[in-house]
Amino acid sequence: FSAPYWVYRKAGRSAYAITDRRAILLDAGWFGGLNVRSFGPDELDDITRKQRADGSGDLIFRRDIxxxxxxxxxxxxxxxxxxxxKDVETIIRTMVETARTNSAGPEAS
Structure with a gap:
């Protein structure tokens, strides 16, 4: 991917991006700040998809307790x-697999 793939959350003040190296969450802070969280391929191994009947849903990368x-x-x-x-999950899983393949180097081919 040369440019990030953007997904906007309709009901909130969040935006999401997927690059060829990571998934990024951007959340507007309460007092005008911006919170940015970035997840690399190694942090996206255990994605959970919660899908609703209309095809929308959540992709859970981690759970804070x-x-x-x-x-x-x-x-x-x-x-x-x-x-x-489901389409966004496929994009992320493809990014993770591509990043792993590329980081393995030519010996892995």
Whole structure:
């Protein structure tokens, strides 16, 4: 990919990009800042897809778990509320496989 593949979240203030080397989450902060999280191929091994009947859904890259004295909270991290979630999953899995093949060098061929 020469240019990032962009997926915009309709209901929020997030944007997502896929390059030939990573998946990127951009979230508008509460006070005008921008939070950026980047996931390389090694961090995208265990993607979970949650798909709705209309083809939209979530791609979960990781789950953050926090504990307080009386409860446990989980937060899914990934591309949330996106259209054509299966197609986006395929793009990410292809990127991961291509990155692995390229990093293996010519000996692996």
């Amino acid at each position: 926090s504990h307080t004295h009386d409860s446990t909270h989980t937060r899914d991290i990934g591309f949330m509320a996106i259209r054509n979630v």
